[in-house]
Amino acid sequence: MEGKKFKKYKMYLKMVTSSLLRRRSRMIVALLAIIIGATILSGMITVYYDIPRQMGSEMRSYGANLVLIPSGEGMTADDVNEAKKYFPTSGEVVGIAAYRYSTGKINEQPFMVAGTEFDAVKKVSPFWHVTGSYPSASGEILIGQDVAELLHVLTGDIVTLYGNAGDSSIYSADLRISGIVKTGGTEEGFIYMTLSDLEGLIGGTGKIDAAECSIVATASEIDTAAAEIAARVPAVSAYPVKKVTSSEQAVLSKLTSLVLLVTIVVLILTMICVSTTMMAVVAERRREIGLKKAIGASNRNIIVEFLGENIFLGGLGGAFGILFGFLFAQAVSMNVFSRGITFQPLLIPVTLAASVVITVAACLLPVRNAAEVDPAIVLRGE
């Protein structure tokens, strides 16, 4: 007997699914409105959450945001490694470029000579524009644009550098120019070589005069790290590069505020769009509502049926919205930052819930109004 009896809820599901599937063209219009809304919403939220990460990485291309220098007698690689322990744990360390400085002369012209590791320089100062190439072998140097102009030399030329070897003797070395660097800054007046080459010329190993650090972190995190290093590593003084960290923070906060504002505006527009569509859908079904009321449906019956349809529509629209929203955010990220975006799993419940709530809320008022209609008037076609 049980098998023959249609359970009420089965009939309810039948009515809800039939309404959606057999009125396909109407349903697609409503679904499209919900999908567009959910797509933009989930896409904007993804962009909003990913902007700090994207911008943080982007801003790292503007150079170091923390500089370590000796606080007293001298600083070694070990001291730098010790200081590194106090870097912000949340942020990625893009690179640490250690420098040792000296002076030298070419053709009687004095220049600053810096020894460093170029692999680290490429990470910390990606804005350096090098004509030729970075030194890749011993005996090669990279010279600044100003140096090149002063000496009238080109990439591939050999120059003789001489200077104080440290033990009061004078060194002299023939060095090949592998590249000329342009930065628009003081770097253009320097001669760069590998740290080991410079140590070979002036003596003393393991000493470092400065370490430029590029860390993905906020200005306040950098400040905290600097204070921590000053307190815990006596040989090192740490200085945040205010110009970079504070402007990075200002740009970030303005951008996130802008995206948040756009997200809120889009959310409101989505609600209006879905509400309007739902109102049209409900208005179109006034006669059906009147008929159901005439044959005995209560207002509650009508509202529950529409709720079922809209929960289904909202869920389906939300699911599509999550997928399309991610693709939308990915496209935005690729175009603006040239980087992929990370998927936020939290977006699944948030978008689904927002989509269902917006759809249900959008249809509740028109359905409540429609449920109040006088069946006699509707059935007469008025």
Place this chain on the structure above:
Amino acid sequence: MNVLELKNISKIYGSLKALSEIDLVVKKGEWLAIMGPSGSGKTTMMNIIGCLDKPSSGSVILDGKDIAKENAAGLTAIRRDKIGLIFQQFHLVNYLTALENVMVAQYYHSMPDEAEALQALEKVGLKDRAKHLPAQLSGGEQQRVCIARALINSPMLILADEPTGNLDEANEGIVMDLLQGLHDDGSTVIVVTHDPEVAEKAQRTVILEHGRIARIIENSSAEKADET
């Protein structure tokens, strides 16, 4: 036993008096026709009897209860439990099959039962069209689905508003035979019509004019049919 009693009912829309001091008694198992020209108050009377509207004054006693005192939810419950409505323009839910349209009435009333709904469709000769959508049915077939839906919950009163108004002659005959069958089975049937041939089938015909009962005709041919 009286199924329906209208006691001095009037219906006023603004300055228009659609119904004026109507008194009428309908007995259990009776077939009554309500006739009249356009604007005579037929539809208003049908709406009041069908619990789709309330009178401005007077009382409407249906199964011993004054429905004039009910609110909208109460009227809905009475429509659901006691009245089977048949409309001129069929009015089926267009995304549900014939069978599902019948089962909807069961769903709102109590419990959907596919077998019972199929029996009702069989009674109106549409068992083989049970899985068809309204758009796939002819006008006559749609009206027969309406009749199956109206009788599925065994209402105490079947109320038909111009049930043959949109049908050709052949389908009109089928629908009238179905109504005759319902009456023969003991159902109380009230038909609102402007067609004298339809009204003739009833035992009594109430003629409305200007919102008043002009006369009531005892239909002898119907009585003869009953006697046979």
